Amino acid sequence: xxxxxxxxxxxxxxxxxxxxxxxxxxxxxxxxxxxxxxxxxxxxxxxxxxxxxxxxxxxxxxxxxxxxxxxxxxxxxxxxxxxxxxxxxxxxxxxxxxxxxxxxxxxxxxxxxxxxxxxxxxxxxxxxxxxxxxxxxxxxxxxxxxxxxxxxxxxxxxxxxxxxxxxxxxxxxxxxxxxxxxxxxxxxxxxxxxxxxxxxxxxxxxxxxxxxxxxxxxxxxxxxxxxxxxxxxxxxxxxxxxxxxxxxxxxxxxx
Numbered sequence: 047x048x049x050x051x052x053x054x055x056x057x058x059x060x061x062x063x064x065x066x067x068x069x070x071x072x073x074x075x076x077x078x079x080x081x082x083x084x085x086x087x088x089x090x091x092x093x094x095x096x097x098x099x100x101x102x103x104x105x106x107x108x109x110x111x112x113x114x115x116x117x118x119x120x121x122x123x124x125x126x127x128x129x130x131x132x133x134x135x136x137x138x139x140x141x142x143x144x145x146x147x148x149x150x151x152x153x154x155x156x157x158x159x160x161x162x163x164x165x166x167x168x169x170x171x172x173x174x175x176x177x178x179x180x181x182x183x184x185x186x187x188x189x190x191x192x193x194x195x196x197x198x199x200x201x202x203x204x205x206x207x208x209x210x211x212x213x214x215x216x217x218x219x220x221x222x223x224x225x226x227x228x229x230x231x232x233x234x235x236x237x238x239x240x241x242x243x244x245x246x247x248x249x250x251x252x253x254x255x256x257x258x259x260x261x262x263x264x265x266x267x268x269x270x271x272x273x274x275x276x277x278x279x280x281x282x283x284x285x286x287x288x289x290x291x292x293x294x295x296x297x298x299x300x301x
Contacts, residue, residue: 048180049108049163049192050190050191050193051190053104053191058189061168061169061170061189063091064095064127079131080128081126081250082127083125084127085125100120100122101120106118106120109193109222113222115224116222117222119220121219121220122218124240124247126216126217127169127214127215128214129212132207148198149164149199150197150243152242153198155238157235158224158235159226160223162197162222163195163219164194165217166216166218167190167216168186168187170211170213172185172188175205176203176205178204179199193220196239221235
C-alpha cells in the first residue's frame with residue numbers, strides 16, 4: 047500500500063535548514079550515496095530540526111488513516127538522512143537502492159500481524175526522480191512524503207538527478223501494531239527490522255566507498271545476493287524442473 051502526503055508550509059523553514067547544512071558538507075553532485083543516522087548527528091540544532099520533521103503529526107496521521115485498526119508508533123533508532131546518487135551513476139550496492147527491490151527480506155517471516163513502515167520525506171526540490179509501487183507513481187519534492195510496507199511493497203526508483211543538484215531525503219520508520227500482537231512480538235518486529243536497517247546500511251556504505259579489497263568484493267556480493275533473492279521464485283522453479291529432468295534421465299538410464 048502506498049501512503050502519500052505533504053507537510054504544511056510551516057515546515058519549509060526546517061527543510062531549508064537541513065538542505066543548507068548538508069549542502070555545505072557535500073556541495074552538489076554526490077558521486078555516491080551518503081547516509082547519516084539521525085540519532086548519531088552531533089550538531090544539536092540539526093538534531094532538533096530533524097526531530098521536528100520526523101515527529102510531524104501529519105506523517106503519523108497519514109499512516110494511521112491507512113491502517114485505522116492498528117496502533118502507530120515511531121521507531122527512531124534507524125532513521126537516517128539519505129543523499130541520493132543519480133540512478134544513472136550508481137555503482138556497487140547503490141544499484142540495490144535504485145533498482146526494483148524490497149527494502150527488507152522478511153516478507154515471509156511471521157511478525158504477529160504487525161506492519162513495519164518506511165516513510166520517505168523530501169527535503170530538496172525534485173521533478174525528475176520518482177518511485178513506482180505497483181501501478182502508482184510517487185514523485186517526492188520538498189515536504190512531500192510517502193510510506194510503504196518495509197517488507198512487502200516492491201518498488202522501483204526511476205529518473206535522474208540534474209547536474210548541480212543533490213536529492214536529500216529523510217528515511218523514517220514506524221511500526222503499526224496489530225491489535226492481537228503481544229508487546230514481546232511487537233518488540234520482535236521492531237528489533238528485526240531495525241537491526242536489518244542498520245546492518246544492511248553499514249554493509250552498503252562500505253561497498254559504495256571501498257577502502258580495501260574486502261570492501262570492493264562486498265559490493266559484488268550484495269548485488270549477487272539481492273539478485274538471487276529477487277528471483278528466488280524463478281530459481282526455485284528451475285531447480286524443481288531440473289530435478290524432475292534428472293530423475294527422468296536417471297530412470298531411463300536404469301532401465
